[in-house]
Amino acid sequence: MRAVEERYPTQVVVIGVHSPKFPNEREPQNVRQAVLREEITHPVVHDPALQIWRSYAIRAWPTLVFLSPDGYLLGIHEGEISAESLVRAVGRLLARTGVTTSEPFALLSVLERPQGPLAFPGKLAVDPSRDRLVVSDTGHHRLVIARLDGTVTAVIGDGRPGLVDGTFAEARFREPQGIALVGETCFVADRGNHAIRRIDLAAGTVETLAGTGRLGQGMLSAGPAHQVDLRSPWALWHRRGLLFVAMAGSHQIWVLDLASGIIQPYAGSGMEGIQGGPLERAWFAQPSGLASDDRALYVACPEASAIRTVDLPGTPNPKVGRLVGTGLFDFGDRDGTGDTVLLQHPLDVAWTGEELLVADTYNHKIKRLDPVARRCSSWLGTGQPGHEDGPPERARFWEPSGLATTFDRVYVADTNNHAVRVIDRTTGLVRTLELQGLAAPSD
Numbered sequence: 033m034r035a036v037e038e039r040y041p042t043q044v045v046v047i048g049v050h051s052p053k054f055p056n057e058r059e060p061q062n063v064r065q066a067v068l069r070e071e072i073t074h075p076v077v078h079d080p081a082l083q084i085w086r087s088y089a090i091r092a093w094p095t096l097v098f099l100s101p102d103g104y105l106l107g108i109h110e111g112e113i114s115a116e117s118l119v120r121a122v123g124r125l126l127a128r129t130g131v132t133t134s135e136p137f138a139l140l141s142v143l144e145r146p147q148g149p150l151a152f153p154g155k156l157a158v159d160p161s162r163d164r165l166v167v168s169d170t171g172h173h174r175l176v177i178a179r180l181d182g183t184v185t186a187v188i189g190d191g192r193p194g195l196v197d198g199t200f201a202e203a204r205f206r207e208p209q210g211i212a213l214v215g216e217t218c219f220v221a222d223r224g225n226h227a228i229r230r231i232d233l234a235a236g237t238v239e240t241l242a243g244t245g246r247l248g249q250g251m252l253s254a255g256p257a258h259q260v261d262l263r264s265p266w267a268l269w270h271r272r273g274l275l276f277v278a279m280a281g282s283h284q285i286w287v288l289d290l291a292s293g294i295i296q297p298y299a300g301s302g303m304e305g306i307q308g309g310p311l312e313r314a315w316f317a318q319p320s321g322l323a324s325d326d327r328a329l330y331v332a333c334p335e336a337s338a339i340r341t342v343d344l345p346g347t348p349n350p351k352v353g354r355l356v357g358t359g360l361f362d363f364g365d366r367d368g369t370g371d372t373v374l375l376q377h378p379l380d381v382a383w384t385g386e387e388l389l390v391a392d393t394y395n396h397k398i399k400r401l402d403p404v405a406r407r408c409s410s411w412l413g414t415g416q417p418g419h420e421d422g423p424p425e426r427a428r429f430w431e432p433s434g435l436a437t438t439f440d441r442v443y444v445a446d447t448n449n450h451a452v453r454v455i456d457r458t459t460g461l462v463r464t465l466e467l468q469g470l471a472a473p474s475d
Contacts, residue, residue, distance in 0.1 A: 043126060048076040051085035053093065054363060054377050056394035062417070062431070065448045068145065069152045069171060098122075100129050112281075114249060146171060146450045149470035153445040153452065155267065155380065155434035157211035157218075164233075165443065166218055167452060168208045168434070172473055175208060175220065175231070180438075184469040188231060188238060191473025195225045195245045203238035205229065210267035210322070212275065219275055221265040228257070228265060228277065228288065228295075242288055242295050252282055254296030262286075262295075267380070269322040269329065271344065276329060278319035285319060285331065285342055299342050299352055306336045306359055314352035316340065317360060321380035321435075323388065330355075330388055330403070334377040337363035339390060339401060355388075355406050365395045365415060370406040375399070382435035382442070384457070389442060391432045398432065398444065398455070412460060419449040424460035429453065 050066075052058045057066075058080040067076055079085060088097055091110065098106040098121075106125050113121075145151065151171025158165050160180065167176040174189030186200060194204030206224030213219075218231040219241070227243030242257035243265070252263060263281030270276070276298065277286040284300030298311065305315035319340075321332030329342040338357020343350035356373040364374035376394035381401075383389075388401040390408070397413030411424065418428030432453075434445030442455040443465075452465040 044122060046074040048072065048074055049079050049084050050076055051079040051082050051090065051093075053361075054394050056376060056396075056431075059417075062448075065152075065431070069447075098125055112247075114247060147472060148450050149467055149472055150176070150450045150452070151472070152447050152450060153434065154207075154209045154223075154447060155211055155221075156436050156443055156445050156452065157213045158436040158438055158443055159213045160438045164213070165436075165452075166211050166213060167445065167467075168211060168220070170207050170209060170223075170447075171450075173205050173207065173224075174473065175205070175211075175218070176467065176470060177233070178467055178470075180441075182465045182468050184467050186233075186236075187470070193224065195222070195227060195240065197229075197239045198237065200236050200238070209320075210265070210278065212268040212270045214270050219268050219270065221268050221277065223264055223266055223280075226262040226264060226281075228262070228268070228275070248282065251302055252279075252284075252297070254294060257288055257293050257295040260295055266318075266320040267322040267332075269324055271324065271326070274345070276322060278322050278331065280318040280320050283316045283318060285316070285322075285329070287345075299350075304335065304360070306333070306338055306340075306354065306357060308340075308352045308354055311342070311350050311352060316352075321378070321391070323381040323383045325383050325385075325403075328353075328403075330381045330383070332378045332381045332390070333357065334379050334393065336360050337375040337377060339375075339378065339381060339388070341403070355401060355403055356408055363394075365392070365397070365410075367399075367409045369408070373406075373408040375408075379433040380435045380445075382437045384437050384442075385439075389435055389437065391435050391444070393431050393433055393447075396429045396431060398429070398435075398442070412455065412462060417448065419446070419451065419464075421453075421463045422461070424462075427460075427462035 096109040154170035155168045163179050165178045173193045177186040178184045188200045193206040196204035209223045210221035216234040220229040222229045228241045230241040243262040246261045248261035248263040265277045266280040267278035275288040279286045283304045285298045287298040288295040300316045303315045307315040317333045317335035319331045323330045331340040339355040341353040363376045366374040379393040380391040390399040396417050400411050401408045417430040420428040430448035432444050433447040436443045444453040446453045
């Protein structure tokens with residue numbers, strides 16, 4: 033636990049209001065974990081009944097509301113905004129209100145960051161032929177390399193957020209997420225840096241492959257990978273020299289041609305929703321997980337609580353389809369077939385060779401999905417958050433967000449438990465993997 037005294041000028045005070053969309057987001061313990069995961073230090077008001085939301089007639093997440101010192105509404109901005117634009121807007125509002133005092137006030141915030149070796153792991157990847165497991169230690173801004181028995185062989189990144197290439201010890205990431213392993217190369221969706229990184233596991237080096245480090249604004253377009261501003265890349269999948277990217281921030285699937293170095297949108301118009309159809313006209317909702325059976329690309333769309341399909345290059349008249357999920361506000365925990373199925377904010381999918389596994393994140397479950405019959409059933413997790421190993425009927429998770437499979441095992445990034453869980457695919461028995469030799473980075 034660490035107590036930090038932040039001193040704020042009285043000209044501007046930032047207060048976050050959490051007005052939840054999903055039932056899981058109404059629980060104070062889950063909100064608290066999100067505040068810690070995102071390293072938020074300003075005050076956050078929990079608004080589970082949406083009273084504040086309604087009183088300001090809010091319509092969208094996120095929304096910024098600007099108030100004068102005497103409580104009058106000065107303006108509202110819906111959607112994301114760049115830091116530069118926000119600073120300019122606040123400056124203009126301060127000039128209008130005539131606020132000139134800069135006398136600070138003290139705000140004491142208590143940050144209880146995870147003390148263990150992992151902090152909010154987001155995604156992982158496994159290569160059994162090389163006895164290799166790679167974990168995005170998202171909260172510690174680094175990657176962890178281990179053998180399948182949990183013996184740690186390397187840590188990539190010094191634990192401080194940044195965008196720095198170089199050796200494993202020199203490199204820095206910012207909230208890394210999705211991983212794609214291709215031989216001795218590891219591709220990483222460096223979400224917080226809006227970049228794609230490439231790790232040479234044999235040489236022990238990291239380089240930036242795509243992105244400028246800036247958040248992309250507006251409608252993004254194709255270009256040389258190093259020159260294009262990306263927007264929250266969250267998951268990766270590799271196929272024959274093409275790296276597919278779940279670009280959560282722009283509600284699209286992108287593709288990077290590793291030979292030409294060109295990155296461009298592949299599917300999605302940039303609109304948020306669940307509309308299918310031709311690739312360029314389809315809508316996604318913050319795509320955050322990718323998997324494939326080499327016939328179609330499967331996409332986890334958490335904001336629509338949906339699993340989508342995308343035809344791969346070479347398919348005649350390629351389209352975007354839908355396995356489960358019917359709309360942005362249709363969510364729950366219901367097994368069944370097709371449109372009767374309800375998920376709650378699934379963040380990942382994995383192909384086992386026979387079926388899809390779904391990290392049904394806000395339901396704290398792992399589910400099975402037959403992509404042909406569109407039949408979905410709960411496999412592991414009680415539906416209540418917790419950390420318990422054992423047989424399927426007893427095992428519990430807390431917002432699982434990443435999946436990776438081998439012939440006989442499933443590896444789970446159990447985000448809010450700060451753990452990697454291992455599932456026996458035959459028995460369903462769950463255990464927690466001890467990462468031997470791993471310690472939290474120095475503060």
